[in-house]
Amino acid sequence: EVHLLESGGALVQPGGSLRLSCAASGFTFSNHAMTWVRQAPGKGLEWVADISATGYSIYYADSVKGRFTISRDNSKNTLYLQMNSLRAEDTAVYYCAKEVGGVSLEPFDFWGQGTLVTVSS
């Protein structure tokens, strides 16, 4: 059974940093692209960042480019999101999700339960 468990969410001040992790199990992690999607309180879904199975190809939403870094450790079956220069508008539940295939531009067939990031002074 596929399982994705996010961690690392917290209350952080504007301008601060945070690193989210997503521990994966139940599938061959190194064969699948992975992605981060966020959802601000009471709002819809916003794609954040994407990384291919090998880690070679990486993509970001314009809203986070230059501030966030996605990475993965296939030996640890773990996905990461390093978040710097955090702003109030980054406040959201952050979900990691598995993509159907190894390359990107695929649907997201499994999602974690999310971790809450709150940016506030």
Next chain:
Amino acid sequence: EIVMTQSPGTLSVSPGEGATLSCRTSESVGTNVAWYQQRPGQAPRLLIQTASVRAGDLADRFTGSGSGTEFALTISSLQSEDFAIYYCQQYQEWPYTFGRGTKLEIK
């Protein structure tokens, strides 16, 4: 970026009835559209990919259709667990984009 427009924003339907949710894209995406369901307090769940392919063991009362710029999700004989928010998403090109969602509520 490709803009996804979902309608209506809220749809009130009685259990047992059917519902059709619409999604329009600002440019053609072929059939590279997925539909997700999100129940309150839960993560989204993939329902449909490639516009019309049901995910996993999804009940056949869920039907996806469309291509190009017009897509629809039809749910027949609504069950209590179907009342949720539904999002469409395109994966034709970067960035991935989602619609704002359609809330399906009990009438």
